[in-house]
Amino acid sequence: MYLLILVLPFLGSIFTGLGGRWLGYYGASIFSTSCVLISMTLSFFAFYEVGVSGTVCYLSLSPWINSETLYVNWGFLFDSLTVSMLLVVTIISSLVHIYSINYMENDPHFSRFMAFLEIFTFFMLILVTSDNLAQMFVGWEGVGLASYLLINFWFTRLAANQSAIKALIVNRIGDFGLSLGIFTTFYTFNSLDYLTIFSLVPLLLNEYLIFAGFQVHNITLIGLFLFIGAIGKSAQLGLHTWLPDAMEGPTPVSALIHAATMVTAGVFLVIRFSPLIEFSSIVLTVMIIFGSLTAFFASMSGVFQNDLKRVIAYSTCSQLGYMIFSCGMSSYNVSIFHLSNHAFFKALLFLGAGSIIHSMADEQDMRRMGSLIKFLPVTYSVMLIGSLALVGFPFLAGFYSKDFIIELSQVLANPNLNNVNGAFACWLGSMTVFFTSFYSFRLIYLTFLNSTNTNRVILADVHESSIFILFPLIILGIGSIFVGYFTKDLFIGLGTNFWNSAIFILPSHSNFIEAEWLGTLVKWLPFIMSSLGIFLISIINLLTNYLYLFSKFNILFAFLINKKWYWDIIYNRFLVYPILNFGYLVTFKNLDRGFIELSGPYGFSKLIPTWSEIISRLQTGQITHYLFFIVLGLCSFSGVLGGISFNFNLICFYLVLMFFI
Amino acid sequence: MFEQISIFHISSLLFLISILGIFLNQKNILVMLMSLEMMFLAVSLNLIFSSICLDDIVGQIFSLLILTVAAAESSIGLAILVVYYRIRNMIAVELMILVKG
Numbered sequence: 001m002y003l004l005i006l007v008l009p010f011l012g013s014i015f016t017g018l019g020g021r022w023l024g025y026y027g028a029s030i031f032s033t034s035c036v037l038i039s040m041t042l043s044f045f046a047f048y049e050v051g052v053s054g055t056v057c058y059l060s061l062s063p064w065i066n067s068e069t070l071y072v073n074w075g076f077l078f079d080s081l082t083v084s085m086l087l088v089v090t091i092i093s094s095l096v097h098i099y100s101i102n103y104m105e106n107d108p109h110f111s112r113f114m115a116f117l118e119i120f121t122f123f124m125l126i127l128v129t130s131d132n133l134a135q136m137f138v139g140w141e142g143v144g145l146a147s148y149l150l151i152n153f154w155f156t157r158l159a160a161n162q163s164a165i166k167a168l169i170v171n172r173i174g175d176f177g178l179s180l181g182i183f184t185t186f187y188t189f190n191s192l193d194y195l196t197i198f199s200l201v202p203l204l205l206n207e208y209l210i211f212a213g214f215q216v217h218n219i220t221l222i223g224l225f226l227f228i229g230a231i232g233k234s235a236q237l238g239l240h241t242w243l244p245d246a247m248e249g250p251t252p253v254s255a256l257i258h259a260a261t262m263v264t265a266g267v268f269l270v271i272r273f274s275p276l277i278e279f280s281s282i283v284l285t286v287m288i289i290f291g292s293l294t295a296f297f298a299s300m301s302g303v304f305q306n307d308l309k310r311v312i313a314y315s316t317c318s319q320l321g322y323m324i325f326s327c328g329m330s331s332y333n334v335s336i337f338h339l340s341n342h343a344f345f346k347a348l349l350f351l352g353a354g355s356i357i358h359s360m361a362d363e364q365d366m367r368r369m370g371s372l373i374k375f376l377p378v379t380y381s382v383m384l385i386g387s388l389a390l391v392g393f394p395f396l397a398g399f400y401s402k403d404f405i406i407e408l409s410q411v412l413a414n415p416n417l418n419n420v421n422g423a424f425a426c427w428l429g430s431m432t433v434f435f436t437s438f439y440s441f442r443l444i445y446l447t448f449l450n451s452t453n454t455n456r457v458i459l460a461d462v463h464e465s466s467i468f469i470l471f472p473l474i475i476l477g478i479g480s481i482f483v484g485y486f487t488k489d490l491f492i493g494l495g496t497n498f499w500n501s502a503i504f505i506l507p508s509h510s511n512f513i514e515a516e517w518l519g520t521l522v523k524w525l526p527f528i529m530s531s532l533g534i535f536l537i538s539i540i541n542l543l544t545n546y547l548y549l550f551s552k553f554n555i556l557f558a559f560l561i562n563k564k565w566y567w568d569i570i571y572n573r574f575l576v577y578p579i580l581n582f583g584y585l586v587t588f589k590n591l592d593r594g595f596i597e598l599s600g601p602y603g604f605s606k607l608i609p610t611w612s613e614i615i616s617r618l619q620t621g622q623i624t625h626y627l628f629f630i631v632l633g634l635c636s637f638s639g640v641l642g643g644i645s646f647n648f649n650l651i652c653f654y655l656v657l658m659f660f661i
Numbered sequence: 662m663f664e665q666i667s668i669f670h671i672s673s674l675l676f677l678i679s680i681l682g683i684f685l686n687q688k689n690i691l692v693m694l695m696s697l698e699m700m701f702l703a704v705s706l707n708l709i710f711s712s713i714c715l716d717d718i719v720g721q722i723f724s725l726l727i728l729t730v731a732a733a734e735s736s737i738g739l740a741i742l743v744v745y746y747r748i749r750n751m752i753a754v755e756l757m758i759l760v761k762g
Contacts, residue, residue, distance in 0.1 A: 621758035623693075627684035 001042055002057055002078055006088065006125045008039040009093075013118035017587030020111025028111035029101040032118050036097050039121075040090035043594035047083045051490070051498060056080075058131065065134065069190045077131035077194065081502035084336055084491075085128040085268055088343045091479075092260035093121040095472035099351055100252040103358060113153055117256060120146035124261050128268060133182045133192040136269075140178065140233070143262050144171045150257060151249040161523040163245035169548055170242040174232015174266070180224030184209075198275040198504070205279060219276060220266025225275055227290075234266025234320045237294040241568050243317050245400065247309040251354030254309055259316055259350045260343035267323045267339055274332045275504035284328045284509075285421050292425040292432075297565065299435035303442065304562040308353050308366050311443050313392065316346055318432055319402075323426045326405040330411055330509035338401035341484050345389035345397055348476035352383040355469050356447055359462050363454065368444065370452035375462040378470055380448045382477040387444055389480040391437035391530040397484035403526045404492065404515065406430060410522050411511045433526045445541040487531030489644045668710050675703035690752045694738050701731035 012035030016028045023031060049055055061074040078086075097117060104113050123146055126138025145168075152164035182192065188204060189197045207218040230236065235243040243263065247254055257263070270277065270287070277283050295318045302314030320344050326335040356372060356379060357364055373380045389396040392403050406429050412422020452459060464470065490498050492514060560566070597603070618629075682696035705724035712720025746752055 619761060621761035623754060623757060624684050624687055631680055631684060 002059060002076065003061075005042045005046060005090070006076070006129065008035045008042075009118045009125065011035060011117045013122055016111050016118060017115030020115065023111060025105075025110055028114050029097075032114040033094065033097040033101065035118065036094040036121060037089065039125075040087075040094045043083065043086040043090045046078060047087050049533050050078050050083045050199060051080045054497070054500065056500065060131075070186065070191055070192070072132055072134045074131045075131035075134060079502040080499050081268075081336065082128050084340060085264075086125065088264075088340045089121065089124045089128065089261050090424045092343050092347045093117070093124075093256060093271065095475060096252045096256040096351070098468055099354070099472045100250075100254070101473060102466045103252055103354060104250065107208050109153070113250070116146060116149045116153065116435050116649040117252070120150060120256065120261070124265070126616050127265055131194055133185060133194075133197075136272075137178065137182060140229070140265065140269075140309060141175065144168060144233075147246070147257050147262055149170070150253040151246050151252065153249055157248065158296050159259075160248040163221075163242070163248040167242040167246045168493050169433065171232050171237050174229045174239055177225050177228025177232065178269075181222055181229060184218065184222045184225055188222065195271070201279055217280065217282075220280040220282045223273070223277045224286065226269060226277075227283060227287060230266030230270050230324065231290065232261050232266070233269075235294075235317050235325065236266075236290050236321065236324060237297055238290075238316050240294065240298065241571060241607075244305075244310050244313045244564065247307070247313050251309065251350060251357060254313070255347045255350035255354065258313060259346035263316060263320055264323075264339050264343065265569055267320065267335060268328065270324065270327045271336050273331045274327075277327070278330060278504055278506045278509065282292045284330065287328030288421040288425045289328075291321045291323070291328055292428040293321070295325065295432045296323030296428040296435075297321075299432045299439065301561055302439040303435055304558050305439075306366050306562075308357065308364050308369075308443065308447065309350070311366070311439055312346070312353055315349070315436065315439065316342075318436065319390075320556065322402060322405055322429065322432070325429070326408065329405075329408050329422065329425070329511070330505050331405070331408050331492075331511070332503045332505065333492050333496075334404055334408065336485075336503075337487065338405060340487065340491075341389070341397040341401045341480075344476055344479040344483050345386045348382055348386040348473065349390065351469070351473055351476065352379050352386060355379045355465055355473065356383075358465055358469065360454065361458050361461065363458065366451050369447040370450040370454070371448070372452075372462065373448040374460075375466040376448075376464055378464055379473065382473045383448070384444060385477045387440040390440050391533070392433065393530070394527065395485065397480045397482075400484035400488045401492075402433075406433065406526045407518055407523065408511055410512045410518055410525070414514075430525060430529055433529040434533045437530035438537050441534050441537045441565065442541075445537060450541060462592060464655060487536045524583065669707065672703050672707040675706065679703060686695065687755050688753060690742060690754050693754065694735060694742070697738070698731060698735055701727055701734075705731075731737060 016023060016032045020028050046057075050057055052186075057078040059076040061076070063071070064074050065072040096113070100117065102112065106115060115655045120143065123139045123142030125139070125142060127136055130136040148164045148168045151167055152160050154160050185197060186192055187209075188207060189200050191197060191200075201219065204218060209218055209221060232239045243258060246258055249257075275288075298314045298317035298321060302308060302311050302318065303316060305311045319338070323335045323338050323342070326332075326338065356369070356376065359376060359379075360369060360372075363369065385396070389398045392398040406426070409422055409426035409429050411417070412419045413426035414422075472503045490496060492503050492512075494516070563569070679696040679699035682699065683693050686692045686696070687709060705727045708720040708724040708727070712718060712724075
């Protein structure tokens with residue numbers, strides 16, 4: 001049963017991908033969707049067995065690499081962390097499959113699309129179930145490959161090509177860090193198996209690597225490298241630029257990859273390595289700082305974006321920041337709790353946005369929408385549920401996880417703890433709540449509530465989509481309302497034994513009890529901030545439209561943020577183009593085609609004709625000249641042998657001299 | 662002893678003069694042939710004197726051989742010269758540049 005969860009998406013992908021021609025539209029949709037649905041059902045069973053009943057399942061298939069101490073198995077580890085991710089991935093994936101049946105109905109490459117979705121699901125499952133780093137890396141790279149294929153699904157579009165390449169390359173920088181992490185892990189532990197690594201960590205706390213005169217703490221180094229991998233995959237500040245651009249793919253792809261699964265792979269990795277990261281305070285600090293900066297930056301960028309999907313993409317980026325900094329605060333279970341809740345409401349938002357785009361004749365600009373509440377009541381209600389869950393409205397999914405993260409940061413921000421990072425994360429996190437609610441409801445206002453800006457032809461044709469689009473939306477809407485409440489006690493309840501040994505938190509780092517006894521005002525703070533955001537955007541949209549446009553500073557500031565803080569331009573102008581120019585001018589033109597060719601074939605082919613011309617010019621045809629050479633040769637030979645006997649250097653010098661004459 | 666050395670000097674000098682006569686001469690091919698003859702003479706002179714000095718007959722045999730070779734060579738050389746003259750109507754050395762590199 002456990003292996004069937006993985007095998008089914010793989011088989012589905014192979015058959016829909018290779019046999020799509022024979023399956024046709026109906027065959028491909030029914031076959032691929034049923035594969036994922038069965039896989040989802042089985043992962044429910046797995047969740048019950050492993051998570052609820054507490055029987056960790058470990059399957060070892062066959063040796064993969066067996067060389068000296070490097071011993072890598074194809075092994076599958078189903079602990080509570082894995083099955084939680086399994087459930088998230090398969091649920092979102094099957095809903096996206098059902099959604100795509102209608103959304104991609106008119107696409108000629110439908111079966112290819114389904115095959116890509118399935119292979120993505122398969123690699124994601126490999127990633128979460130593997131029991132060693134090498135196999136995890138298979139899933140990690142496979143997910144990157146699948147994301148390339150999916151973003152580039154409409155391969156005739158230039159923007160899709162560019163953003164797919166960008167996504168792949170930016171991810172590859174993270175992968176570089178991750179592979180360094182894997183090498184360092186093997187160097188330190190002589191093993192890649194999770195169980196071996198995690199049980200050896202306390203033993204090797206004092207191992208240092210001497211590199212260029214510096215002493216580097218091994219555990220910290222591994223943690224940092226793994227975190228670089230997480231930065232790339234989970235779009236943290238610095239390597240986040242691919243995420244908003246990846247919206248060039250079809251909307252179900254955005255929902256699957258950039259909301260629920262692929263971007264959470266980095267967070268999953270960090271959570272998986274909690275037994276290692278817990279022992280390095282530097283990595284924890286770095287994670288807090290990067291996470292909170294990402295949360296703040298992305299939410300602020302989201303405020304000024306006009307593309308419907310880009311707003312949600314920045315929202316994802318910001319929520320990933322939350323997850324990472326809650327990992328940095330050693331509350332990994334809260335992080336995965338937020339991850340699973342976030343998967344529900346973010347997939348809901350993306351699929352809802354897809355529904356809007358689908359009914360608006362593929363219009364993505366929010367400024368050209370409006371008053372859709374009359375036309376799309378179901379989509380409006382689920383989008384509202386999703387937005388409320390996202391801003392952490394009480395008793396919806398986001399409330400249970402996001403507010404708890406902020407409460408934990410409030411604990412760390414307590415002056416008695418003297419924890420600067422905690423205060424940093426607390427302030428940025430609380431501000432992020434404000435911006436989150438601001439852009440969420442800006443989206444709601446611009447698309448649904450304000451008066452319309454689109455033309456009559458499009459508006460006359462706006463209608464709700466078919467049941468295949470609405471069904472996933474409704475399921476996700478129900479999920480967004482209830483999943484937080486249902487799983488709160490299981491995931492983050494005080495003293496829950498759900499995680500067994502899957503997550504390790506040092507007792508001295510645990511703040512869960514303190515978080516329950518915070519002051520009332522502090523507990524109300526996220527709600528107050530989010531209400532303030534909703535209130536402000538309501539005022540701006542309902543009362544006057546000009547209030548915030550007047551100040552010159554505001555316009556500049558808005559422009560700056562609308563251009564995503566110029567991250568892309570900085571990267572392009574100061575990294576990409578200089579490197580490309582260097583590659584073309586220096587390494588290619590000057591070295592490869594220049595210097596090396598000059599000392600290689602090109603140089604010789606130029607030199608030999610020159611020499612032969614010089615030598616042939618000696619053949620004058622005059623007999624006296626030939627005689628002169630004979631005599632000269634005789635003289636120099638006798639001179640060399642007799643006169644300057646055995647002075648080797650001088651002979652060489654004469655020979656070279658003769659050669660050049 | 663002194664005589665021997667001076668005689669070897671004379672033959673070497675003759676040889677040198679003949680070499681110079683060969684390649685310093687730009688005009689006349691007959692002079693070149695004559696220098697060639699002189700070269701042979703210098704060599705055979707050298708051989709004869711050394712056979713006397715060493716009291717050995719081999720040198721003289723060699724010089725006789727060289728005389729015949731030189732005679733054959735100069736006859737062939739002159740024959741070539743005549744053929745050449747018949748074809749080109751002149752024997753100037755500096756104009757013999759038909760085989761240029």
